[in-house]
Amino acid sequence: MPALEYFMASTSGTSALFKGTSTYSADFANVISRSVAIASLPVTLLTNSKTTLTSQSDELTKLDTKFTALQSAVQKIATALGGSAFQATVSSPNVADVSVADGAREGNYSINVTSIGAYETSMSTANWHVVEVSSRPTTFTLVVGNQNYSVTGADNSAKSVADAINASYGNLVQATTVNVAPDDTRISLKSVALGQTNLDLLNIPTSAIPTSLQTQAAAGYAISQTTASWDSSGSPATYTLVVGGFQYDITPASNSAADVASTINAVDGGQVRAAMVDLGTGGSHDYRISLESTTAGPIDGSMALDLKKSGGAGLQTQQTAATSRTTAAWSATPDVAGSRSTYALVAGTNKFSFTPADNSAASVAAAINSLYGAQVTASVVDLETGGNPDYRISLQSKTGSSTIFDIQKTTGSNYQNEQTPGALASYEINSSGVINASATRNITISDGVTATLRGASGGSPVDITVTRSTSALNTAVSSFADAYNAAVDELITQRGLSTGALGGQPIVGQLSSLLSSISTYSSSGQISGLAGLGLDLGTDGHFTYNAFTLMAADLTSSTSVTSFLGSVTGGGFLKNATDILNSAEAPVTGLLKTSETDMKAQIARLAATITAKQAAVDALQITLQNRMAAADALIASMQQQYSYLSGLFSAQQNANQMYK
Amino acid sequence: MRLLPLEPIRQAVISGEFGRAQLLWQERAAGLAEELSNGSLSEARLMEVRELVEWSRIVALCERAHLQDQLNSLHVAGEYEFPVPPPAHRIVETSF
Numbered sequence: 001m002p003a004l005e006y007f008m009a010s011t012s013g014t015s016a017l018f019k020g021t022s023t024y025s026a027d028f029a030n031v032i033s034r035s036v037a038i039a040s041l042p043v044t045l046l047t048n049s050k051t052t053l054t055s056q057s058d059e060l061t062k063l064d065t066k067f068t069a070l071q072s073a074v075q076k077i078a079t080a081l082g083g084s085a086f087q088a089t090v091s092s093p094n095v096a097d098v099s100v101a102d103g104a105r106e107g108n109y110s111i112n113v114t115s116i117g118a119y120e121t122s123m124s125t126a127n128w129h130v131v132e133v134s135s136r137p138t139t140f141t142l143v144v145g146n147q148n149y150s151v152t153g154a155d156n157s158a159k160s161v162a163d164a165i166n167a168s169y170g171n172l173v174q175a176t177t178v179n180v181a182p183d184d185t186r187i188s189l190k191s192v193a194l195g196q197t198n199l200d201l202l203n204i205p206t207s208a209i210p211t212s213l214q215t216q217a218a219a220g221y222a223i224s225q226t227t228a229s230w231d232s233s234g235s236p237a238t239y240t241l242v243v244g245g246f247q248y249d250i251t252p253a254s255n256s257a258a259d260v261a262s263t264i265n266a267v268d269g270g271q272v273r274a275a276m277v278d279l280g281t282g283g284s285h286d287y288r289i290s291l292e293s294t295t296a297g298p299i300d301g302s303m304a305l306d307l308k309k310s311g312g313a314g315l316q317t318q319q320t321a322a323t324s325r326t327t328a329a330w331s332a333t334p335d336v337a338g339s340r341s342t343y344a345l346v347a348g349t350n351k352f353s354f355t356p357a358d359n360s361a362a363s364v365a366a367a368i369n370s371l372y373g374a375q376v377t378a379s380v381v382d383l384e385t386g387g388n389p390d391y392r393i394s395l396q397s398k399t400g401s402s403t404i405f406d407i408q409k410t411t412g413s414n415y416q417n418e419q420t421p422g423a424l425a426s427y428e429i430n431s432s433g434v435i436n437a438s439a440t441r442n443i444t445i446s447d448g449v450t451a452t453l454r455g456a457s458g459g460s461p462v463d464i465t466v467t468r469s470t471s472a473l474n475t476a477v478s479s480f481a482d483a484y485n486a487a488v489d490e491l492i493t494q495r496g497l498s499t500g501a502l503g504g505q506p507i508v509g510q511l512s513s514l515l516s517s518i519s520t521y522s523s524s525g526q527i528s529g530l531a532g533l534g535l536d537l538g539t540d541g542h543f544t545y546n547a548f549t550l551m552a553a554d555l556t557s558s559t560s561v562t563s564f565l566g567s568v569t570g571g572g573f574l575k576n577a578t579d580i581l582n583s584a585e586a587p588v589t590g591l592l593k594t595s596e597t598d599m600k601a602q603i604a605r606l607a608a609t610i611t612a613k614q615a616a617v618d619a620l621q622i623t624l625q626n627r628m629a630a631a632d633a634l635i636a637s638m639q640q641q642y643s644y645l646s647g648l649f650s651a652q653q654n655a656n657q658m659y660k
Numbered sequence: 661m662r663l664l665p666l667e668p669i670r671q672a673v674i675s676g677e678f679g680r681a682q683l684l685w686q687e688r689a690a691g692l693a694e695e696l697s698n699g700s701l702s703e704a705r706l707m708e709v710r711e712l713v714e715w716s717r718i719v720a721l722c723e724r725a726h727l728q729d730q731l732n733s734l735h736v737a738g739e740y741e742f743p744v745p746p747p748a749h750r751i752v753e754t755s756f
Contacts, residue, residue: 118675121722166729176725180718188722420674420719455677 020632022639028628035624039617043610050606055501057599059494063502063511064585064592066487071581073476073483078568078578080476081468083448091463096443096451098464104448106468106558112428112461116441116453117194120422123178124186124415125338128158130203141202141342141353141412144172144191146367148202148342148353158185161201165189173199189416193439196422198357202340204412210344213326214395214406219297220321221394223379224305225277226288227317230257231309239263242306242314243272244299257287260307264291265382271299273381291316292381292394296325322379322394324405330361330380330391340414343367346406347375361391364407374398376405425453431461468562470554474547481535481545487515488541507595514584514591518577519543526560527553530573533561664691666712673716676723681716 020028079085083101090098095113130138137156142149142165149169153160158177165175174190191197222244232255241248241264252263257276264274273292280286291305303321306314335341342355345368354371356363365378376395383390395405424437429445436443441453449466494500494508502508519537522529530537534549554561566572584591666688672681692709695701 116675116677121719123718123722174726174729176722176729178718178722178725180721188725190722190726419722423675455680 020629020636022632022635024635025632028632032621032624032628036617036621039620043613043617046606046610046613050603050610052501053599053603053606056505057596057603059501060507060592060596060599063487063490064596066483066490067511067581067584067592070480070483070487071578071585073480074574074577074581075568076476077473077480077565078574080472081562081565081567081574085469085472086448086466087469088449088464088466090451092457094455095457095462096453096464098445098449098451098466100466101448101450104466105446105562106466107446109445109449109464109466110430110461111443111445111451111457111464112431112459113453113455113457114426114428114435115423115456117425117438118420118423119194120191120197120199121419122189122199122416123180123419124158124188124201125417126186127184128161128177128187128415130156130415132156138203141204141355142169142173143198143200143202143342143355144169145193145197146354146356147371148355151201158187162187173197187416188419191422194422194441195424195439196357198355199418200340200355200414200416202342202355202412202414204342204410208410208412210408210410212406212408213330214324214393215327216324216404216406217296218323220303220323221296221325222291222293222299222303222305222321223319223394223396224291224316225319226257226290226307226315228315230260230276230287230289232256232287237310240308240311241272242304242308243293244302244304246271246300255309257289261289264289270294270385272305273383275379275381277379289316290379292322292379294381294383320396320398320400322396323402324395325381326361326392326394326407329383329389330364330393332358332360332391334359335411335414338413339411341409341411344408344410345372345376346404346408347372348403351408361393365393368393368395368407375403427453428461468554468558470551470558473554473561474550477533477535477550478545478547481543484515484519485542487511491515492541507591510591511584514580515541517580521573521576523564523572525563526557527564532564664688666708669716670712673719678720678723 019025022028083104086100086104086106088098088100090096096111132138132155137152137154137160139150139152140161142151149172151161151164151168153162153164162175162177165173170192172192174192176188176190177185178188179185187201189199189201191199234255236251236254238249238251239260241250248267250260250263250267252259261274261276264272271294273294275290275292277288277290278285279288289307291307293299293303293305297303304318306316308314340355341359342353343364345352345354352372354367356367361380365380368376368378375398377398379394379396381392381394383392393407395407397403397405424439425441425443426435426437427443428435429443443451443453445451445464449464451464491508491512494502494505519530519535519541527533530543532549532553534546534553536544536546538544550561564573566574568574568578582590585593587593664687669681669684669688672678672684692701692705695705
């Protein structure tokens with residue numbers, strides 16, 4: 001029995017555990033009980049403290065539950081403003097389907113679909129039959145978007161090759177087999193993206209030796225490009241062309257970039273070639289003039305290539321000199337039917353394979369710039385003499401390194417033929433005047449509003465109306481009011497005359513202050529406070545919710561309601577309430593969470609102290625019992641001897657009396 | 661009589677709008693029947709139509725094959741999904 005209970009149970013003078021035999025045993029038991037009771041006094045105090053702390057911890061848990069419910073109610077308001085609460089209608093469903101998601105806002109949008117685009121498809125030119133070499137499946141080259149990919153099926157059958165393509169490059173192209181006639185099975189490739197993707201399947205023999213097309217020029221070919229967009233305004237001006245150490249004055253027919261470039265090519269003596277380039281994107285033009293020297297190294301001691309208008313400042317910016325140029329006039333001869341040329345850009349020890357749409361220098365340069373533009377810039381220069389074009393490709397390092405660049409050409413067999421050309425989708429949003437091109441039919445109209453294009457709108461925009469349901473918001477706001485009032489009620493039980501376990505604790509005031517910050521949130525918009533949403537704050541600190549007020553506000557100006565509420569992360573009431581509740585509920589730093597953790601740690605420490613002290617009291621009790629038992633046994637023995645001797649003496653006295 | 665161009669049908673097929681292509685084809689077919697009946701259907705025109713029909717047939721065949729593949733993929737994906745439990749039957753049902 002623990003000492004404390006022993007003490008509390010010792011109502012009689014006799015110990016429950018100590019039963020002596022001497023006449024003083026009851027006194028001994030009383031001494032033990034008293035000593036144990038005195039020793040147990042600190043344990044009693046600690047136990048009382050633990051009981052108080054446990055009650056406070058239980059109350060904190062209750063408050064935590066209420067604040068968590070309030071946090072959840074705030075989140076539900078955010079959800080009621082999210083994508084699931086919105087509906088979208090389209091005036092012409094044949095043109096687009098519209099879906100709404102989080103971030104959507106009510107409003108009227110429009111989209112004018114010029115074209116829904118097309119996915120490029122290609123099909124084998126004949127029945128698929130590629131013989132395996134040495135009983136090994138062939139490694140084919142799949143071409144998608146000018147880039148080459150290696151594909152090896154389990155065998156050379158159309159099905160195996162299509163499966164291998166789908167397994168490795170299903171994100172780029174969809175392959176399937178089609179029986180177009182009895183005993184005529186072909187592979188059909190369909191691009192996953194809209195637009196021209198140049199789909200093909202090639203078989204490049206491993207024994208094919210690529211032809212190197214470039215010559216290295218360590219001294220470099222000087223190149224410059226107009227620094228800003230070309231200014232073609234004004235009457236024809238005189239330009240000064242700077243070629244190395246030479247200068248030439250030219251007067252083109254107009255100030256257009258095309259006229260200036262053609263004049264340079266006509267009069268400069270063949271030391272430099274000018275070309276007009278368009279750096280514009282998305283349908284807008286940004287014309288520049290590119291100057292490139294025809295010979296490697298400095299011209300009259302200088303690599304400078306510049307243009308000055310009417311003696312003004314230089315218009316060109318010097319670029320990194322090209323260190324590689326095609327050795328001979330570029331051959332753009334088309335491949336014969338059944339074969340196709342593929343190219344490789346060699347950059348130092350790296351080799352990148354690609355297949356342009358055709359063999360022209362422009363297509364090859366465009367493919368290089370598109371695929372490997374981070375490493376190298378390819379430009380086409382026409383070294384024509386006597387009116388005969390002589391196109392070459394120049395390669396400039398983009399990284400400034402002295403890497404050796406080359407272009408290699410290989411010809412292999414090709415099996416596919418374009419069946420349907422690809423085209424980008426084009427559309428205009430909200431009559432902005434900007435025609436956008438897209439490689440997907442899923443178009444973002446606005447944040448959270450996505451249209452899937454179904455057909456062209458025939459020149460007139462279709463209307464998209466996005467509206468939000470009030471009922472979801474009504475339910476959420478009502479739940480918020482209930483959760484808030486429940487939290488207030490729980491805090492009230494900790495105040496006043498009949499205070500709860502947390503009475504007088506600062507956390508009660510702190511939590512009340514947090515609730516007050518939520519309920520009194522104000523904004524400078526059309527709706528300035530929660531009263532505008534039908535949440536009236538009473539003098540007792542409780543909300544009274546009037547659903548009609550919210551409905552009226554939402555019908556009158558739903559934008560104002562949305563603006564006042566804002567979002568959990570963006571701003572407005574929801575962010576304010578979320579931040580406040582996070583300050584109480586954040587797992588590690590929240591006021592309630594830290595208080596609960598501290599309280600539990602304190603209770604654990606007290607329990608450990610009580611256990612230690614109780615053990616000491618128990619040890620004291622045992623020691624006292626042992627000592628008292630020994631004393632009692634001694635006294636009992638003495639009493640027994642005394643009784644024996646006293647009896648002997650009495651008997652002797654009686655005998656003496658009898659024999660007198 | 662003005663000949664209706666066949667190019668819009670080709671464009672509709674290219675962009676995958678087969679419903680629109682069919683509507684356009686029905687419209688053109690009526691015109692072709694009229695050309696045939698009044699003897700104005702030239703051989704070149706007939707060749708043009710024949711080429712379009714054959715090309716459309718192959719494109720539609722390929723499209724069907726791709727869609728069949730997608731359908732098969734969806735079927736396989738469905739087989740690997742968690743089975744939806746059957747709706748629980750209530751012992752007591754009430755209605756008002």
